[in-house]
Amino acid sequence: MQNETIVVIDFGGQYNQLIARRVREANVYCEVVPYSKPIDDIKSLDPKGIIFTGGPNSVFDEKAPKPDLEVFNLGVPVLGICYGAQLMSMALGGVVHHADTREYGVTDIELDVDTALFKGMQAKNRCLMSHTDKVAELPEGFRIVATTSDCPMAAFENTEKKFYGVQFHPEVNHTPFGKDMIKNFLYDVCGVTGDWTMSDYAKNYIEYAKNKIGDKKALCALSGGVDSSVAAVLLYKAIGKNLTCIFVDHGLLRKDEGDQVEEVFTKQFDINLIRVNCGDVFLAKLKGVTDPETKRKIIGEEFIRVFEKEAKKIGTVDYLVQGTIYPDVIESGTGDAAVIKSHHNVGGLPDYVDFKEIIEPLRNLFKDEVRQLGTELGIPENLVWRQPFPGPGLAIRCIGEITEPRLEILKEADAIFRDEIAKAGLDREINQYFAVITDMRSVGVMGDERTYDYTVALRGVTTTDFMTGEWARIPYDVLDTVSKRIVNEVPHVNRIVYDITSKPPATIEWE
Numbered sequence: 001m002q003n004e005t006i007v008v009i010d011f012g013g014q015y016n017q018l019i020a021r022r023v024r025e026a027n028v029y030c031e032v033v034p035y036s037k038p039i040d041d042i043k044s045l046d047p048k049g050i051i052f053t054g055g056p057n058s059v060f061d062e063k064a065p066k067p068d069l070e071v072f073n074l075g076v077p078v079l080g081i082c083y084g085a086q087l088m089s090m091a092l093g094g095v096v097h098h099a100d101t102r103e104y105g106v107t108d109i110e111l112d113v114d115t116a117l118f119k120g121m122q123a124k125n126r127c128l129m130s131h132t133d134k135v136a137e138l139p140e141g142f143r144i145v146a147t148t149s150d151c152p153m154a155a156f157e158n159t160e161k162k163f164y165g166v167q168f169h170p171e172v173n174h175t176p177f178g179k180d181m182i183k184n185f186l187y188d189v190c191g192v193t194g195d196w197t198m199s200d201y202a203k204n205y206i207e208y209a210k211n212k213i214g215d216k217k218a219l220c221a222l223s224g225g226v227d228s229s230v231a232a233v234l235l236y237k238a239i240g241k242n243l244t245c246i247f248v249d250h251g252l253l254r255k256d257e258g259d260q261v262e263e264v265f266t267k268q269f270d271i272n273l274i275r276v277n278c279g280d281v282f283l284a285k286l287k288g289v290t291d292p293e294t295k296r297k298i299i300g301e302e303f304i305r306v307f308e309k310e311a312k313k314i315g316t317v318d319y320l321v322q323g324t325i326y327p328d329v330i331e332s333g334t335g336d337a338a339v340i341k342s343h344h345n346v347g348g349l350p351d352y353v354d355f356k357e358i359i360e361p362l363r364n365l366f367k368d369e370v371r372q373l374g375t376e377l378g379i380p381e382n383l384v385w386r387q388p389f390p391g392p393g394l395a396i397r398c399i400g401e402i403t404e405p406r407l408e409i410l411k412e413a414d415a416i417f418r419d420e421i422a423k424a425g426l427d428r429e430i431n432q433y434f435a436v437i438t439d440m441r442s443v444g445v446m447g448d449e450r451t452y453d454y455t456v457a458l459r460g461v462t463t464t465d466f467m468t469g470e471w472a473r474i475p476y477d478v479l480d481t482v483s484k485r486i487v488n489e490v491p492h493v494n495r496i497v498y499d500i501t502s503k504p505p506a507t508i509e510w511e
């Protein structure tokens with residue numbers, strides 16, 4: 001399964017994954033590697049082209065990440081973006097100037113449309129600039145192919161060596177010609193044919209898994225989320241009844257979710273599914289617990305215990321299927337992030353199950369590609385487009401002690417919120433939205449009666465990576481309908497609030 005590959009060398013830029021996605025969207029496979037990756041490893045990927053990302057450093061910093069210069073001798077085209085362009089220029093004998101002020105924002109740019117990069121574009125265009133240093137003198141053999149008023153060398157090229165540098169960010173939407181520019185680089189400069197499509201991926205993977213697994217047995221932990229569902233269906237198409245899925249229903253799923261998962265997997269696909277209904281056990285373990293981290297720990301441990309018990313009944317399996325996706329495996333170009341919450345993923349089970357090998361069919365795919373693949377495999381839209389749902393489920397949206405009646409309130413309120421968001425056509429625009437039941441009660445009046453009931457909070461965020469996010473600007477009318485419906489239809493709720501904090505400083509989930 002070797003596709004034409006572009007290697008994106010990561011220098012720590014915030015848009016590194018976006019660059020990779022732009023390449024994939026152009027039907028070209030690419031991998032993001034840290035700048036420190038040994039050159040022989042890069043060579044072994046047999047790249048058709050290389051892209052340097054931007055990065056937060058100045059090329060003059062003592063610790064500025066630098067590429068192995070051998071990368072310029074591989075005989076493949078290189079595109080440097082922002083910091084990457086400065087690095088390229090400096091490495092090849094050009095001069096970079098340190099500036100004291102940063103240029104940030106959308107700027108007019110004049111493109112030379114006779115060059116390969118800008119073929120077919122409007123000469124007078126717009127682009128996003130975000131830099132401090134800039135290239136002041138080009139290396140020998142290069143020429144300028146785009147300028148802005150602040151940045152005379154906004155893009156440059158050496159057509160003989162096929163080296164290109166752009167100071168602006170072609171990967172973001174603020175640069176309207178950016179996607180086409182990346183396509184030009186891929187098709188006209190690197191000469192790719194575009195052999196990366198999801199239908200081919202599905203066909204090839206099924207064939208590959210059939211050969212690899214043969215008539216051996218595989219086991220999959222199904223959470224009902226997009227990733228594990230797509231991984232399971234893909235494997236089912238390859239090995240049919242030799243795949244067994246264990247679905248631990250911890251009772252902390254959204255309203256009707258457990259039944260929907262069961263329905264799709266057993267009715268639509270005839271997958272061997274073991275559903276373990278153990279909501280009572282989880283509730284008992286969580287009795288009296290209010291601390292968020294303790295809740296997470298209890299659920300994580302109990303989940304593994306239940307899974308292990310079921311897996312033992314099956315005996316030794318040859319393969320354990322996991323829904324790991326590409327953003328989980330990309331090594332960061334620089335540094336590690338601080339741990340804010342101990343995330344629990346149903347994927348993290350290898351120590352507890354008797355198996356010979358892990359199989360991760362989605363390891364190379366971005367989330368949007370996983371959804372595309374899911375659609376390709378015939379998984380229903382509502383499952384494929386499901387928003388992310390945390391492993392500990394509703395437990396971390398039930399502030400304070402988790403009790404059955406409070407969980408019921410939360411499930412009903414959340415279902416109403418989701419229903420109204422879908423009716424308003426916002427379900428794909430808002431990346432995650434849910435209800436939270438707070439542990440606060442307040443006074444209200446219903447009819448002529450005084451009430452003393454719970455406050456439900458609504459949360460909606462727009463984000464691309466879930467690392468940062470903006471609170472979603474849900475129209476007041478929609479919020480109003482949701483508020484009225486919840487208070488009228490769900491007993492013991494008399495107040496609704498909308499969370500208007502972004503991440504950071506808040507996190508997406510409340511616990």
Ligand code: XMP
Nearest residue numbers: 342343344345388390391392466507508509
């Ligand atoms: P936070 O709350 O950290 O959440 O801003 C970021 C994203 O991660 C999801 N999340 C989890 N996902 N296991 C998961 O698989 C977890 O324990 C977990 N906690 C949070 C959250 O829903 C959001 O999409």
